[in-house]
Amino acid sequence: MSGNKLWSKANTSTSQLIEAFTVGRDKDFDVLLAEYDVLGSLAHTEMLAAVGLLSREDLVLVQEGLKTILDEIRAGAFSIDKDVEDVHSQIELLLTKRIGEAGKKIHSGRSRNDQVAVDIKLYLRAQVLALKEEVSQLFDLLIDLSDRFRDKLLPGYTHLQIAMPSSFGLWFGAYAESLVDDLEVLAAAYQVANKNPLGSGAGYGSSFPLDREMTTKLLHFGGMNVNSVYAQMSRGKTEKIVAMGLASVAATLSKLAMDCCLYINQNFGFISFPPELTTGSSIMPHKKNPDVFELIRGKCNRIQSTPNELTLLINNLPSGYHRDLQLTKEILFPAIEEGKACLQMTRLMLSHIEIKDGILEDEKYKYLFSVEAVNELVNQGIPFREAYKQVGNQIDAGTFSFDYKKGLHHTHTGSIGNLGNEQIVKEMSIVLTKFA
Template identity: 55%
Template sequence: MKLWEKGTTVNEAIEKFTVGKDRELDILLAPFDVLGSMAHVTMLESVGLIEKDELPVLLDSLKKLYQHALDGDFKIEEGVEDVHSQVEFLLTQELGDLGKKIHSGRSRNDQVLLDLKLFTRSGIREIVTAAGQLIDILLARSEQHKEVLIPGYTHLQVAMPSSFGLWFGAYAESLSDDLELLLSAFRITNQNPLGSAAGYGSSFPLNRQMTTDLLGFNNMNYNVVYAQMGRGKVEKIVSFAMANLASTLSKLAYDVCLFTSQNFNFVSLPPEFTTGSSIMPHKKNPDVFELIRGKCNKIQGIPQQIALTVNNLPSGYFRDLQIVKEIFLPLFSELHDCISIASLALEKLVVNEHILDDPRYDYLFSVEAVNKLVLKGVPFREAYRQVAEQIEKGEFKPEKAITHTHEGSIGNLCLEEIARKKSQIVDNFGFEAIEKAVSALLQ
């Protein structure tokens, strides 16, 4: 069953190729397609395109479909082209001609635009929640181990003293900035395209502000041509923001892989968080972080895939955009899994508290020695020369007391400030207002 069918049977090979993975992927969009239909029919009743007594009948059936979609019971039947067709087919099957009225004033083009916006909005919320929890874990571990010093590196050479407080806290703040970028992408997402129809509007007296409010959008894509142009653009912007977060996770995972090696021995994982070797009985491999690194590196390629698919398209709808769904929709569960498993593993990460007992790290304190001379009145360049000479002669004796006090340093981690930054960013998403609007629509 196809909404556009006019009596001509499509060649079987052509149909298989053009439908692609839509049936499989559209299951992810099902609850959002139903929500959009609920808002749309509510609006149609307000402008006289559906009778007053017909609206509760439609809404009741749509609510049942919504619950089926949430429960995983929604299926796109063989021969049905996509989720939009399946929803209309089921309504028509149950309600007869009344079910056929729901498509007035819209096209599958703005339906899929809306579905993708609602899906993305929901997916971003899950990512933000998971990332917020990971930030909290990192801040807690930073506070827990703030006194434990570790080597800091430049060029992978021993450089200056760092600490687990700094290391954990650095990733907490980095992820907070990643959420800031995701917030910008969310604001572009959280605009209603419904009513743009096939990209050129409708002669029906649609009330687009009403559907915007019913679905909890912050505002709408006002220009109907731009609403259609937003397909692919939104996915590219959101995927870039998520790739940025994945980049932070990948770097963190690389650090952990490095730090768990015997050559570093800064941290270790509990045995149940590692895997072994089929021939080397001593091996305890950090596969979990290697896979986080690999998956997050893969995610960083997704914006380029989307860009290469959509960048050479003129305005209007083209079937190329179907391919973007295959790239974009799985992104959310993949990144969410990486964040969740990183949270689980980092909570159990075991810290070595005696790293700097090893004399190989004595030169970490050379800058501290230079600075102490400067504080006694020795010009910096002369102090640098004196300490360098001690090192060359093998006479350097480190003093391992650290007295860093400025904001963000070993002795002043600013963890409360980072936590506050994170909370302010999360609050700015306004998820509660969206939840309130959607809950009202479902009542």
């Protein structure tokens, strides 16, 4: 029969089969919300006392009890009992067991709907900030590598065909700037997660004189979801928007990982890593496999499916709360952890990257400088189309040559000779202020 349910009425029960199906994996992810559930209750009960719905004596008992539970959660000493449905029930039951009747008063003016909504908002806000820190650290590393290897040339490709000269400074810097745009998306997700739904109840407000502005300030939200119906509609939508920010970061990491898989290949041979960061073969003793980058690529491609999976889950739901929303946790929460791990592993790998010298001395790259040769002729007054034809004829005749060691003249912003990293760093600093 059913376990300990705060919402159970007299002479009612739920079969174990139904209970197991409806709870599913929810308790596994609810543990991640425990800290935020207590923080929400601390703010809610302080507000209840302020509006006269909780005595000062009861408030003292409740706040002390909740803070003790919070300490236990942060120490890793909290779990949800087998017969308790969710984290909200566990905390309220634990509090009531310890302080008595006052613990039963903390749910006044609140529904589990807005309780879980505020928990998820607080959790996602914290996770977005954690992702921001990871992205920022990777950005700093990429800028450092770009500056350090600005003069190391490598071939650039279009259609996977040798195209024009590039550099490691340009390559690393490109991914640094990509992260700036990714953080723009993540910053937008932060603004959405940084709104307080608490006080919306089951989605239709309350007849109690709740002070929602007070709980918004106590929980350090930037604002609130004003309309109580929309506060519930923001469930699922908030998760999807955060997933979009995460997916944007993942797209950059996946592309970078793919480049690394190519560049470590013997047919390219541009980069290498210490043996302890690669793996071998069970039968081929020469192998140094880029397994870490292959897994980053695979994991980040899966992460990019997260917004679509959430869309399929919530797309046809009408307004109001629906149990489908419970499933957003098992879709998004693991994806966030995978995203942070991929950021950390990318940073670890790039911290040990080794760059090959003299890459462009290989004969197969001699046509890499055909555009340079055309531009030299144009600078001498020859029309572009005529210069293009002359160089093309030299290539066809096998007589083309270009001494790139005399120097390449790329001076515009964002080119080999003028990376523009200072501007990129400035753009990143502006984006980071959006997480204040």
